[in-house]
Amino acid sequence: MTTEPKSGAAEAGRDPEAVSRFVESFAAQLVEAGMQRMAARVFAALLASDDGALTSAELGEQLQVSPAAVSGAVRYLSQMHMVSREREPGSRRDRYRVHSNQWYEAITNRDAVLKRWEQTLRVGVDSLGAETPGGQRIAETLAFFEFLEGELIKLMDRWREERARTFGQGSAGQG
Template sequence: MTEEQPPRANSQRDEKAVSDFVERFAAQLTDAGMARMPARVFAAILSSDAGTMSVAELGEQLKISPAAVSGAVRYLSHVTMVSREREPGSRRERYRVHSDQWYEALGNRDQIVKRWEDTMREGVASLGPDTPAGLRLAETQDFFHFLGQELPLLLDRWREHRERTYGGSVAT
């Protein structure tokens, strides 16, 4: 495998191709369960060279209102897919996607998976471990337990791979 370097900023971007990518990726995120507007905002920020955009830039690129941007960013911040930053010397905010955001988003799911596992355990006890529903919940509980144990190991392997492949100079 050859070592890849982070791409350099390209001032000659094909805005139509960028827009097509944003809408295609947003549609895939929507198909996976994300609301449409947060998916579009996330895809736009992800595809920006700087990895950061303002409300005005997002509104202009996506042809949406500041209120729509605000609602989308609120959701994306809540699920740790973007962070808010103040522009130096200004009250305006910029929204950033970090290069390790997928890692962070998945890593933050540990607590959720653990709660689901605990809830399934309670469900098994409530429904009875020998009932069809209890057996189905027990299998789901076991899946969440398995996922909770394997996900940190997988994320550690990704961190090692990322360091080998991209080193410490990954664009944020």
């Protein structure tokens, strides 16, 4: 049985075991999708917390892991633009906050990766020749990524509209 920090599920009247099962289950699914295990656990714990923010000590206590494990996970999640670090008011402790638009940020970050891949693929087509079998495969890959990039832009625009319509301004979890 894990111990919940004061700001966790127990204080909110939730079943700490049920919260822990959710965190571990969702984290496992994120790992299956390619996320690092500890980063997935930290992300799921932050996502499930009432404030969307926990200190390193609270995360370590809830997940039963070392501060170093939390630090590495937070560093990864920060690079992925899924969490941010903020100073706890009146304290020297940092709190880690999940973004309310974490999925948008993660997808947008992938958009930058797609652009770099497209540039490299263009060089590949030029290097191999567009009429060679390898050049044709690379050109098709390039066309797919260009298509995907255009669709992601439209999809993110539609999501912003849907989010505003569904959750409005100042809704719970926005940050």
